[in-house]
Amino acid sequence: MSDILVLNGPNLNLLGTRQPEVYGSTTLAMIEDACRDRAQTLRYTVTCVQSNHEGELIDAIHAARGRHVGIIINAGAYTHSSIALMDAIASVEIPTVEVHLSNIHAREEFRHRSYIAPVSLGQICGFGATGYLLAMEALAVHLSKGAA
Ligand code: DQA
Numbered sequence: 169m170s171d172i173l174v175l176n177g178p179n180l181n182l183l184g185t186r187q188p189e190v191y192g193s194t195t196l197a198m199i200e201d202a203c204r205d206r207a208q209t210l211r212y213t214v215t216c217v218q219s220n221h222e223g224e225l226i227d228a229i230h231a232a233r234g235r236h237v238g239i240i241i242n243a244g245a246y247t248h249s250s251i252a253l254m255d256a257i258a259s260v261e262i263p264t265v266e267v268h269l270s271n272i273h274a275r276e277e278f279r280h281r282s283y284i285a286p287v288s289l290g291q292i293c294g295f296g297a298t299g300y301l302l303a304m305e306a307l308a309v310h311l312s313k314g315a316a
Pocket of ligand 1: 178179180242243244245246247267268269270271272279
């Protein structure tokens with residue numbers, strides 16, 4: 169098993185046209201392609217899922233058990249509100265890296281709190297689409313330590 173789940177939450181399907189001054193002009197399809205390429209270099213594969221629905225994100229996390237060695241998640245606005253997503257990640261015990269395109273700590277105060285952070289290996293934010301690739305590198309390093 170060497171597949172990584174790249175999970176994107178609400179409104180991230182609109183990347184490319186959504187507030188490009190905040191989120192950049194890279195589309196989600198471009199990000200997913202870049203993740204696939206980087207994963208291949210690192211000898212992993214990726215499965216990409218995006219949903220605007222909290223329950224579907226939770227279902228994808230539950231289904232990750234036995235299928236994915238790690239999760240990279242940008243939960244969008246659910247980051248700041250969803251105890252249910254936090255509980256789902258904690259329940260499956262799959263190494264998870266949290267990503268945000270923007271630097272959530274430099275934005276409105278309500279974005280400073282993340283319910284995902286306490287159940288993640290770490291958080292990468294503020295580096296735009298590159299953050300997903302940094303997350304993949306970090307996950308690969310973590311997984312290789314486990315394998316050693
Ligand atoms: C985001 C930051 C969130 O605060 C916001 O609600 C998003 C995108 C980011 O990638 O920067 O939808 O997760």
